Amino acid sequence: xxxxxxxxxxxxxxxxxxxxxxxxxxxxxxxxxxxxxxxxxxxxxxxxxxxxxxxxxxxxxxxxxxxxxxxxxxxxxxxxxxxxxxxxxxxxxxxxxxxxxxxxxxxxxxxxxxxxxxxxxxxxxxxxxxxxxxxxxxxxxxxxxxxxxxxxxxxxxxxxxxxxxxxxxxxxxxxxxxxxxxxxxxxxxxxxxxxxxxxxxxxxxxxxxxxxxxxxxxxxxxxxxxxxxxxxxxxxxxxxxxxxxxxxxxxxxxxxxxxxxxxxxxxxxxxxxxxxxxxxxxxxxxxxxxxxxxxxxxxxxxxxxxxxxxxxxxxxxxxxxxxxxxxxxxxxxxxxxxxxxxxxxxxxxxxxxxx
Amino acid sequence: xxxxxxxxxxxxxxxxxxxxxxxxxxxxxxxxxxxxxxxxxxxxxxxxxxxxxxxxxxxxxxxxxxxxxxxxxxxxxxxxxxxxxxxxxxxxxxxxxxxxxxxxxxxxxxxxxxxxxxxxxxxxxxxxxxxxxxxxxxxxxxxxxxxxxxxxxxxxxxxxxxxxxxxxxxxxxxxxxxxxxxxxxxxxxxxxxxxxxxxxxxxxxxxxxxxxxxxxxxxxxxxxxxxxxxxxxxxxxxxxxxxxxxxxxxxxxxxxxxxxxxxxxxxxxxxxxxxxxxxxxxxxxxxxxxxxxxxxxxxxxxxxxxxxxxxxxxxxxxxxxxxxxxxxxxxxxxxxxxxxxxxxxxxxxxxxxxxxxxxxxxxxxxxxxxxxxxxxxxxxxxxxxxxxxxxxxxxxxxxxxxxxxxxxxxxxxxxxx
Numbered sequence: 001x002x003x004x005x006x007x008x009x010x011x012x013x014x015x016x017x018x019x020x021x022x023x024x025x026x027x028x029x030x031x032x033x034x035x036x037x038x039x040x041x042x043x044x045x046x047x048x049x050x051x052x053x054x055x056x057x058x059x060x061x062x063x064x065x066x067x068x069x070x071x072x073x074x075x076x077x078x079x080x081x082x083x084x085x086x087x088x089x090x091x092x093x094x095x096x097x098x099x100x101x102x103x104x105x106x107x108x109x110x111x112x113x114x115x116x117x118x119x120x121x122x123x124x125x126x127x128x129x130x131x132x133x134x135x136x137x138x139x140x141x142x143x144x145x146x147x148x149x150x151x152x153x154x155x156x157x158x159x160x161x162x163x164x165x166x167x168x169x170x171x172x173x174x175x176x177x178x179x180x181x182x183x184x185x186x187x188x189x190x191x192x193x194x195x196x197x198x199x200x201x202x203x204x205x206x207x208x209x210x211x212x213x214x215x216x217x218x219x220x221x222x223x224x225x226x227x228x229x230x231x232x233x234x235x236x237x238x239x240x241x242x243x244x245x246x247x248x249x250x251x252x253x254x255x256x257x258x259x260x261x262x263x264x265x266x267x268x269x270x271x272x273x274x275x276x277x278x279x280x281x282x283x284x285x286x287x288x289x290x291x292x293x294x295x296x297x298x299x300x301x302x303x304x305x306x307x308x309x310x311x312x313x314x315x316x317x318x319x320x321x322x323x324x325x326x327x328x329x330x331x332x333x334x335x336x337x338x339x340x341x342x343x344x345x346x347x348x349x350x351x352x353x354x355x
Numbered sequence: 356x357x358x359x360x361x362x363x364x365x366x367x368x369x370x371x372x373x374x375x376x377x378x379x380x381x382x383x384x385x386x387x388x389x390x391x392x393x394x395x396x397x398x399x400x401x402x403x404x405x406x407x408x409x410x411x412x413x414x415x416x417x418x419x420x421x422x423x424x425x426x427x428x429x430x431x432x433x434x435x436x437x438x439x440x441x442x443x444x445x446x447x448x449x450x451x452x453x454x455x456x457x458x459x460x461x462x463x464x465x466x467x468x469x470x471x472x473x474x475x476x477x478x479x480x481x482x483x484x485x486x487x488x489x490x491x492x493x494x495x496x497x498x499x500x501x502x503x504x505x506x507x508x509x510x511x512x513x514x515x516x517x518x519x520x521x522x523x524x525x526x527x528x529x530x531x532x533x534x535x536x537x538x539x540x541x542x543x544x545x546x547x548x549x550x551x552x553x554x555x556x557x558x559x560x561x562x563x564x565x566x567x568x569x570x571x572x573x574x575x576x577x578x579x580x581x582x583x584x585x586x587x588x589x590x591x592x593x594x595x596x597x598x599x600x601x602x603x604x605x606x607x608x609x610x611x612x613x614x615x616x617x618x619x620x621x622x623x624x625x626x627x628x629x630x631x632x633x634x635x636x637x638x639x640x641x642x643x644x645x646x647x648x649x650x651x652x653x654x655x656x657x658x659x660x661x662x663x664x665x666x667x668x669x670x671x672x673x674x675x676x677x678x679x680x681x682x683x684x685x686x687x688x689x690x691x692x693x694x695x696x697x698x699x700x701x702x703x704x705x706x707x708x709x710x711x712x713x714x715x716x717x718x719x720x721x722x723x724x725x726x727x728x729x730x731x732x733x734x735x736x737x738x739x740x741x742x743x744x745x746x747x748x749x750x751x752x753x754x755x756x757x758x759x760x761x762x763x764x765x766x767x768x769x770x771x772x
Binding site for chain 2: 156157174
């Protein structure tokens with residue numbers, strides 16, 4: 001009833017190629033945009049904005065990983081390493097050459113893309129779990145190189161302090177300032193990915209994922225496109241790393257260790273492989289849900305447990321509930337939250353006359 | 356609407372109402388402290404002892420009547436040793452009116468370094484660095500409040516010198532370290548000391564997670580054959596090292612571990628006190644339960660009808676939690692006094708920290724002769740040596756400052772960069 005294609009007539013090519021062809025989607029997107037751009041940052045306390053900031057940064061990284069894992073079908077457990085490549089590139093450029101963020105940010109992304117292509121080389125010969133191990137190795141190699149090269153890491157502590165980003169002399173310092181900073185890049189990443197996956201390149205990625213031999217037969221140079229996938233994915237990761245660097249005010253490779261790679265893999269799997277919406281939902285799920293669970297346990301846990309021991313209980317309960325919810329959602333819908341959303345939408349397509 | 360959808364909507368409404376209502380604001384006569392902790396991540400072996408100890412001590416202080424008429428409220432957030440949750444916890448503490456933070460973990464501290472300064476909130480980081488933060492002029496809001504890795508290293512080298520007969524000339528010292536930034540932090544200082552003292556130093560990095568170091572130990576005992584070993588390891592690694600060195604027949608009385616390589620849990624995991632006999636550890640707080648404050652905490656819990664938890668089994672880490680709490684209380688007392696009983700903010704508390712001298716008397720012997728100043732946020736870099744002798748920790752050397760002059764020079768040079 002609410003969501004239906006019937007009655008929407010496309011009379012021009014532009015309408016046919018629109019990102020959101022249905023009026024209802026366009027309207028809901030507009031409302032959502034007004035919410036995140038105008039309402040959320042004005043109404044909410046800085047604390048909640050800090051969670052939004054972490055989500056926005058995670059969205060950029062998750063989109064990048066989804067392009068590689070979800071759209072191209074090349075598994076990677078080294079995503080966090082590319083973030084650290086971006087982070088240290090930007091930090092070194094910002095500190096040693098004093099460059100502003102609008103140069104260091106794409107530079108960090110490009111450097112990560114370059115390293116990504118090198119790391120992606122094994123994907124030309126191996127797939128699946130073998131590729132997983134190769135990317136895992138790259139994670140450890142990159143970590144080791146950063147840790148042991150003072151020219152990159154800036155000394156034994158392997159941490160480089162970076163000044164806050166400035167726009168026309170205004171320093172982005174508070175969570176509210178940084179909200180707009182991270183939101184901007186998250187929006188750019190979302191729109192770019194949506195367009196990428198329906199372009200020639202994106203369709204080639206999907207063809208490779210679905211059946212690489214078939215893709216080769218229809219004329220896709222799979223070697224080239226696999227490397228492009230690695231490059232684009234690593235570019236996103238690099239930008240994500242730069243965003244973290246500016247957000248923390250420091251580049252430290254300890255923030256990009258292997259657990260982080262696993263976290264991002266969890267985001268795209270829970271959210272939905274091969275879906276832009278899935279990356280967004282996954283990033284929200286993994287970043288915000290532990291916080292929500294903790295607040296719930298703190299609010300209601302007092303009725304069950306000794307209030308004095310609540311901080312110890314909250315820590316464990318958060319892990320237990322979070323883990324169970326991951327299992328729950330994946331059992332309910334193995335294709336992730338994005339699919340769950342599509343099912344809901346399709347249900348309302350015919351509602352209330354579902355037959 | 357189906358039953359399912361109604362249930363979902365109801366759950367959503369519940370979650371929404373919780374987010375909207377938010378927690379209550381801080382009371383008037385209450386000082387709020389935000390404590391980051393790791394109870395579920397890779398450093399939980401420390402967190403599960405240190406954080407409860409900290410809570411117990413603060414409960415004791417409140418039971419005694421609080422600090423200058425104020426009660427202390429500790430908010431704790433477990434960040435799983437991950438950086439993003441640490442950021443979130445800082446903002447949460449700030450929202451709930453916390454005026455200081457107790458940090459847990461070097462990466463988390465680094466990622467928040469700028470925020471603490473921007474929000475004018477002092478933060479303490481005992482035993483987690485960074486060593487350069489001992490300089491209060493460069494890092495006005497960071498308080499290591501205990502011997503940093505550099506001071507611990509200075510203490511270890513001085514101890515080795517004493518054990519080897521007063522001179523390190525042409526002696527061989529092996530440095531076994533966890534191959535991460537924290538483990539590498541003492542390297543430049545060690546190199547300097549090797550030059551000035553004329554000893555030969557070789558480093559043996561152990562990659563994370565440090566549960567496999569047969570090759571390194573073989574290299575140390577079979578090839579390098581050092582006169583002394585300094586170990587800077589974390590987590591499971593210290594116990595593995597003790598076991599391996601013992602297995603190769605290396606005398607453990609020639610090994611000293613820095614602060615995270617010397618808790619009861621490490622000794623037990625290595626196979627017990629019999630195996631670790633002779634092993635030396637550097638400590639920044641006293642070891643054992645024979646302190647007045649520990650007895651008081653136990654009595655308080657018994658009076659409340661509670662059983663003593665597992666955290667009491669590790670006195671090394673437990674005492675560090677108590678010590679941390681005592682420094683916080685001393686600083687808060689200073690800040691309140693300076694405001695004539697008014698409620699201090701973060702900036703007042705920073706000044707309070709910079710005047711901490713002498714702690715709660717019931718800590719006698721547990722705490723070092725600490726003196727924090729505006730320049731020295733480390734408080735002197737005092738360490739003790741405790742060794743395993745006859746099945747327990749025995750104090751081998753009382754509070755001392757190892758190579759203080761060299762350490763200070765190093766801090767200054769590092770911060771000039």
